[in-house]
Amino acid sequence: MQKVAPIKAEICIYGGNAAGVIAAYTAAKMNRKVILIEPGFHLGGLTTGGLGYTDIGNKYAITGLSLDVYRRIGKHYGKFEQWIFEPGVAENVMKQYIAEAGVQVLYGHRIEKAEKENGKLRSITVQKEDGSTQQVIAGMFIDCSYEGDLMARAGVSYTVGREANSLYNETYNGVQLLDGHQFPDGIDPYKTPGDPASGLVWGVSDGKLNETGSGDKKVQAYNFRICLSNLPENRVSIERPDNYDSTRYELLLRYLQKKVPGDLWGFLKFDLMPNHKTDINNNGPISTDMIGYSHNFPETDYATRKKIQKDHEDYTKGLLYFIGHDQRMPEHLRNQMLQWGYPKDEYTDNGNWSPQMYVREARRMKGEYVMTQHNCEGREVVTDAVGLAAYTMDSHNCQRIVVNGMVKNEGNVEVGGFGPYPISYRCLIPKKGECDNLLVPVCLSASHIAYGSIRMEPVFMVLGQSAAIAASLALENGNDVHKVDIKKLQDILKKDPLMNGSTPEVMVDNDDRKNVTAKGAWQVLKKGAYGHSMFIDSSKGASLKSVRFTPQLSKTGAYQIYIYIPKLKGMASQVPISISTISGIKKIVIKPAEVIVEGQTSGEWVSIGTYRLAKNKQSFVEIQNAKADGYMPADAILFIPQ
Numbered sequence: 001m002q003k004v005a006p007i008k009a010e011i012c013i014y015g016g017n018a019a020g021v022i023a024a025y026t027a028a029k030m031n032r033k034v035i036l037i038e039p040g041f042h043l044g045g046l047t048t049g050g051l052g053y054t055d056i057g058n059k060y061a062i063t064g065l066s067l068d069v070y071r072r073i074g075k076h077y078g079k080f081e082q083w084i085f086e087p088g089v090a091e092n093v094m095k096q097y098i099a100e101a102g103v104q105v106l107y108g109h110r111i112e113k114a115e116k117e118n119g120k121l122r123s124i125t126v127q128k129e130d131g132s133t134q135q136v137i138a139g140m141f142i143d144c145s146y147e148g149d150l151m152a153r154a155g156v157s158y159t160v161g162r163e164a165n166s167l168y169n170e171t172y173n174g175v176q177l178l179d180g181h182q183f184p185d186g187i188d189p190y191k192t193p194g195d196p197a198s199g200l201v202w203g204v205s206d207g208k209l210n211e212t213g214s215g216d217k218k219v220q221a222y223n224f225r226i227c228l229s230n231l232p233e234n235r236v237s238i239e240r241p242d243n244y245d246s247t248r249y250e251l252l253l254r255y256l257q258k259k260v261p262g263d264l265w266g267f268l269k270f271d272l273m274p275n276h277k278t279d280i281n282n283n284g285p286i287s288t289d290m291i292g293y294s295h296n297f298p299e300t301d302y303a304t305r306k307k308i309q310k311d312h313e314d315y316t317k318g319l320l321y322f323i324g325h326d327q328r329m330p331e332h333l334r335n336q337m338l339q340w341g342y343p344k345d346e347y348t349d350n351g352n353w354s355p356q357m358y359v360r361e362a363r364r365m366k367g368e369y370v371m372t373q374h375n376c377e378g379r380e381v382v383t384d385a386v387g388l389a390a391y392t393m394d395s396h397n398c399q400r401i402v403v404n405g406m407v408k409n410e411g412n413v414e415v416g417g418f419g420p421y422p423i424s425y426r427c428l429i430p431k432k433g434e435c436d437n438l439l440v441p442v443c444l445s446a447s448h449i450a451y452g453s454i455r456m457e458p459v460f461m462v463l464g465q466s467a468a469i470a471a472s473l474a475l476e477n478g479n480d481v482h483k484v485d486i487k488k489l490q491d492i493l494k495k496d497p498l499m500n501g502s503t504p505e506v507m508v509d510n511d512d513r514k515n516v517t518a519k520g521a522w523q524v525l526k527k528g529a530y531g532h533s534m535f536i537d538s539s540k541g542a543s544l545k546s547v548r549f550t551p552q553l554s555k556t557g558a559y560q561i562y563i564y565i566p567k568l569k570g571m572a573s574q575v576p577i578s579i580s581t582i583s584g585i586k587k588i589v590i591k592p593a594e595v596i597v598e599g600q601t602s603g604e605w606v607s608i609g610t611y612r613l614a615k616n617k618q619s620f621v622e623i624q625n626a627k628a629d630g631y632m633p634a635d636a637i638l639f640i641p642q
Contacts (some may be wrong), residue, residue, distance in 0.1 A: 002012045003457040006135040007106070009035040011471050012124065013618070014111060015144035017045025017444050018457055019464035021094045022065045023142050026468035028101035028500035032475070035136060036103050039110040043098065045146065047457045048091035048617035049356025050225030053279040054083040055456045057391030060509070060531040060636075062421040064497040065602060066461035069093060075426055077274060078235070080562070081606055087227055087346050087354070107305075109134060110302055114153040120437040120479060121154055139479045140471040141438045144464060146296060148363035148443030150609055152443060157366040160298050162398070162411075162448040164215035165602040168545040169341055170373040172393055172413050173449045174213040180412035181397060182256050185226050187251070187407040202221035202248045205292050207401045209410065218398040219298060220452075221289035224316050226280035227273070234276070235341035236352050241317035248315060249322045251286045251407065252640060253517065256330065264336050278344055290315050291400045299360035302506055309357045317353070360396060361455065367445030368482070369426030376453045377418050384486045385422030386466035386493070389459050391414030394452040413449060423454065425489070428467055429481040437479040439467040466493065474554045496627040506639040508549040508621075510535045515552060520545030520625075522634065534635035535623045541571075547634035548622040555641070556582070556615045562638040564622070565595050566603035572630040581611040605638060613639070 011027045013020050016038025025037040029571045039280065042048060047069075054070070056062065067081075074082040105432035109126035112133065116122060123137040133591040143150035148158060150233040165173045192198035201208065229235045252267070264270055269283035282289040290312050297308050323329055324337035342352035350487060374380040376393055398411030431437055441463035446454055469492050470484045488525070497504055508515050509531045520543060522535040537545050553559070561579065588608055595606050613619040627634040 004134055005443065006123065006137050007035055009033045009136065009138045010475060011140045011142065011468065012136050012138035012149055013037065013142045013144055014124070014150040015146070015442065016040070016043045016105065017144060017146065017460070018047035018069070018094065019045075019145035019444070019460035020262040021097050022069070022591070023102045023441070023464035024470040025097040025101045026465045027064065027472060027497050028103050029473040030469065030470050034103050035068050035106060035138070035453045036098070037106045037109050037111075037136065039108070039145070040355055041107050041349075042091060043094040043105070044091050045356055045457070046225065046358060048087050048094060050087055050227050050279060050354040051275050051457060052085045052087060052090065052225075052227070053281075054085060054249065054458065055391060056458060057389070057453075057456065058420050059532065059601065061388035061390040061462075062458045063462060064091060064493060065465045065499065066458045066497055069461060070181055070458075072096065080574055080607065083601055084271070084273055086273055086275060106134065111149050111153055114150065116154065116376070116435065119433050119435065122437060124150065124153070137484055139437065139475055142467050143438065143440045144442050146300065146359040146362060146442060148365065148440065151365055151438065152256070152363060153267050154438055156430040156434050156438065156440070157423055158363040158443070159366055160363055161217035161219060162215050165213035166372065167215070168372040168374070168447050170447060170449060171213070172373060173447055173580045174215050174374050175210045175405070175410060176212065176395075176413050177408060177410050178412055179208060179282055180414050181282065181287070182409055182412070183255065183407050185406055186258065187254050189405075189407045192374075198536055199362055201407075203286070203291065204400050204402065204407055207402060207454055211405050217295065218411065218607065219294045219362070220360050220396040220398050221282070221291040222294040222297070222312060222360060223282055223288040223290060224312065225358055226278065226288065226316065227343055227354065228278045228280065229276055230339045230342040231276040234344045236344055238317070238337075239342050240321055241314055244316045244318045244321065246322055246326060248301055249319060249326070252322070253328055255284075255286055262332075263508045264333060277346075278340070288316055288319065289396055289398050291331045291409060297359065313353065315444070321522050335526045355592070355596060361451060362447070363428065363443050364439045364448070365443055366432055366443045367427050367440070369424045369456060369577070371423060371427050371446035371450045373447065373449050375421055376450055378421060382422050382424040384424045386470070386489060387423045387459060387462040388420040389423055389454045390420040391453045391456050393449050395449060399618055413452065419526065423459075425464065425466070425486055428463065430472070432482050436481060437474065439470055441467040464498075469493065482601070497636075503554060503641045505634060505641065506551045506552050506553060508639075509636045510547065510634055513551045517548040517550070518546070528566050528568065530566065530603060530636045534566060534633050535633040536568075536634070539625065539628075540630070541625050541628045545625045546622050548620050549637040550617055550620045551613075551637070551639045553613060553615050553619060555640065556614065558610055558642040559613050559639045560610045560642055561608050561621060562605040562640070563608050564603055564636040564638070565590065565592050565606050566633050566635055568631055568633055570630045572628040572632045574627070575632065577608060578624070579608070579611055580618055581612050582622045583612065586611065603635070610642060
């Protein structure tokens with residue numbers, strides 16, 4: 001086989017998921033020579049692979065180019081932002097970034113080995129399935145893979161599985177037998193009910209229930225986020241898949257004997273997408289999660305990973321086929337399932353099925369700093385923030401076992417109730433001396449339960465941008481990620497969030513006491529707020545109150561202004577607003593009932609027009625409670641220079 005010359009770059013990024021795309025774009029915009037290596041043949045990972053009903057937590061946490069992704073998707077749908085979208089639309093946006101930045105992408109290459117000198121990566125060798133190899137030499141490396149394959153081959157410390165609670169003094173790590181996505185009592189685990197000698201039903205392991213909070217090497221369940229269509233002209237029938245085995249779904253039948261839902265939503269999280277499509281996720285005790293079958297995935301070879309992914313695909317397609325065709329399923333559920341099929345216009349090179357399995361968690365680096373439950377819940381706050389997270393501490397089930405003679409799932413945790421919190425730069429870098437020119441924004445340094453909050457696609461993109469800026473800065477400091485000036489990194493993120501030299505937008509949140517003036521006694525509500533809280537008034541105008549948002553504008557000019565309207569039961573039918581402009585005070589009224597708020601978000605930005613504003617404190621937006629007939633919110637205002 002002919003020897004191929006090495007590819008040389010300043011920054012090499014491994015993993016073309018959404019974080020990798022944004023990292024590559026950022027590095028290129030910093031005038032670095034970049035190469036992006038994608039083991040598969042598609043860009044975007046889960047963002048383009050079916051997870052279109054975006055897991056956000058709180059929009060306040062989504063900034064910079066990550067937010068720009070959802071703005072670009074919004075343009076496709078004629079909206080300001082769009083957080084629910086079709087896979088193909090998202091992939092086109094990912095391709096836009098690569099094309100605009102002129103990034104070289106090497107598709108179909110998987111890392112085989114890494115060469116180090118003096119504690120730093122010198123090169124990596126990647127290989128195609130046909131056995132041909134390519135060496136890539138670079139000054140800086142970023143591992144954006146979901147599996148942490150570059151990190152592992154670089155000799156960086158990492159862990160797989162769940163830590164014991166005692167390690168970091170946590171309470172939700174390790175073994176957890178809780179009620180989430182749990183079987184009701186009384187579901188028999190044996191092939192012949194009541195007869196242990198007959199063996200366990202498929203999907204039930206012979207594992208034991210260890211002490212609550214104890215650690216192990218088990219990995220939370222993987223699945224596919226399923227895109228289906230019920231539009232007849234864009235629907236491919238769900239046929240009997242490879243390796244179909246109806247016994248795999250015996251537990252579903254036993255569960256339905258206890259509880260028959262009125263629709264498929266009872267055990268499939270059926271989230272509706274534009275153009276008659278879905279993003280289906282796991283829901284309930286037995287669903288699309290293939291519980292217990294992901295444990296070997298993080299550290300096994302590529303051939304075994306391919307088999308594990310195929311097993312998940314066969315299980316999932318088999319589940320859909322079983323629901324629609326097995327005569328033991330309730331007729332109304334069969335009929336509902338038969339209304340859906342694979343979308344003809346998605347994944348056209350992969351049989352209309354997503355090529356990206358949802359690898360929720362694989363390796364996690366043991367870096368300079370470990371994010372834990374204490375960070376999520378605000379007991380420990382870092383000062384070297386390079387992004388925010390806000391999602392619930394979320395772990396899917398890790399095993400399905402027999403407990404007291406009944407089937408039970410173990411490992412599901414869903415604990416939230418906290419606001420956005422900062423993510424440390426140090427959790428993106430290895431310990432000093434292990435690999436000083438590597439950043440890891442996806443398989444970052446966090447405990448299992450903290451990772452469950454951080455591991456969201458928008459956050460990965462935020463961290464991808466930060467990692468690329470850090471890599472560029474490190475090139476000026478001996479290619480050492482430990483010598484990066486964090487203040488300089490943070491300053492770039494603040495002053496040039498889109499990496500194009502444009503004037504940043506200005507957001508004023510009610511928590512910004514310096515630029516927000518409240519008159520009257522407003523209550524503070526945390527649930528459903530943009531950011532940490534919102535002001536709310538329940539007096540129905542009995543006493544006049546107002547909240548004034550004053551932006552610190554860097555220049556005089558035209559600004560499009562948006563107000564954040566939260567989802568709030570019993571909200572006032574009208575929100576009176578005064579806007580101080582160069583030409584005087586403008587008064588308008590927003591009617592929340594006429595605002596379409598997306599399903600999975602806590603609220604939505606609503607435009608209140610474009611106005612010329614002055615570079616001083618004469619410009620403001622004020623919300624009043626006059627004539628309110630319900631709850632009056634005052635949350636956040638956004639000023640976008642035109």
